[in-house]
Amino acid sequence: MGAKLIVVCTLALLMMIPAFIVNGLVSERVQRAEEVKREIGSYLGGKQTFLGPVLIVPYSATEYVNSDRAGKIIHGFYFASPLLASSQVIARTEERRRSLFKVPIYQAELRMNSEFDLAAAPSSLPDNAQLEWNQAEILVGVSDARGASSDATITISGKSMALAPAKHSFTSDGGSLGLVLFSVPAGEWAKPSAHFQAEAALHFSGAQRIALLCNGKTTNVQMQADWPNPGFDGGFLPLKREITNRGFTAQWSVPYIARGVPAEGPIGQIQGLSSTALGVNLVEVADPYQSVTRATKFALLFIGMVFLAYFVFEVTTGKRVHPAQYILVGLAQVIFYLLLLSLSERIGFDFGFLVAGTATVLLLSLNAMWIFKSRVQGLRGFGCFGLLYLLIYVMMRLEDNALLVGAVASFTAVAVTMYFTRNIGWYNSLSGDNNTVPPPSRS
Helix, strand or coil, X not given: CHHHHHHHHHHHHHCHHHHHHHHHHHHHHHHHHHHHHHHHHHHHCCCEEEEEEEEEEEEEEEEECCXXXXXXXXXXXXXXCCCEEEEEEEEEEEEEEECCEEEEEEEEEEEEEEEEECCCCCCCCCCXXXXXXXXXXXXXXXXXXXXXXCXXXXXXXXXXXXXXXXXXXXXXXXXXXXXXXXXXECCCCCCCCCEEEEEEEEEEEEECEEEECCCCCEEEEEEEECCCCEEEEECCCCCEEEEECCEEEEEEEECHHHHCCCCEEEHHHHHHHHHHCEEEEECCXXXXXXXXXXXXXXXXXXXXXXXXXXXXHHHHHCECCCHHHHXXXXXXXXXXXXXXXXXXXXXXXXXXXXXXXXXXXXXXXXXXXXXXXXXXXXXXXXXXXXXXXXHHHHHHHHHHHHHHHHHHHHHHHHHHHHHHCCCCCCCCCCCCCCCECCCCCCC
16 A cells, blocks of 8 residues: 555656646747737837936037147037926726737826926036037937827927927937937027926827836826726835726825936936836736646646545545556646636636636546445545635635645645545555455554
């Protein structure tokens, strides 16, 4: 009997080979789903990041290269953040499908107001730098311009203008941020010690994520959307948020000291804003691939538990179970994950688990009845395996506590096995009758 238990444990480990194959199939479907999401999102703008209005002013300076005061003229760009940046975002969401895959998309209306105060400008430039104020521009940035639903406009001191592609990419100066930049001339308002406001109005589509960079010395953002499962990320979390079944609202306030990026200076310093994103992911709570992937991680645990149950049935009834029958039981459990994956893609994880789990429990229970030629053992198997698959579902829903529940369940299963096999003569031989094993010792 001791040797038989070792064989059963070995078979449980060997069943991980097909389980790994199933796990690879799940990973392939996850990768395919991500490809479809990126493809659909690419037509709508994808994961969008926005940069509110900032001021850019070209400058020239003389760089001296030797002691005879001979020098060369260098050119660059000076940027200035607004004193206060306030943005309001309203997003309407929906889901787009392609075959079995879906992706959350949104239509967003953004109003980004920037209040500029140039009393301290310029700073952090060469001493002999000459700012060309008449060539100043207001810049606005976005990840993917293909998401534009209408022309973007900006209003400066009551004058409205349409944003156009920026004349400079600033890539060589390190200030592109990986965004598509738009601009309007601002020489009429950008002057030393000037104070003015600029408000940009944008209508953009995107997919899965929306984020705003902290473009102001102090940045305030209010966001509202009808998506019930937001995932906040980026450099800062919202100070206030309210989440309901109908959507969410969130507010951020980032002071200058927390932003960690100079308020003005050479354009290259603007690259630091990439770490200040205030982002929201449109999380899909009912993502079947995430749930199935989590379920396959516990495959060895549950295959081992079912094998232990059959072993207990074997030693308590005195009837043999051939190793080939254990393999069939293990394959049935592996196929459960295939059923779960294929059904979850069509009817969701909950209903998919109900159908696949019920079918597997019935099959394992009927198999126990056939092997042991006993309806009682079939009913016992139905109760045992039903509880086991209910445990799998509970673990998938507990998420953070899944490991604890799995550990307790494993401990309990081993303890129950010890109890029911406490009177077994482990040195008893399995030779002799082809269908039975010696009954448990009562000594």
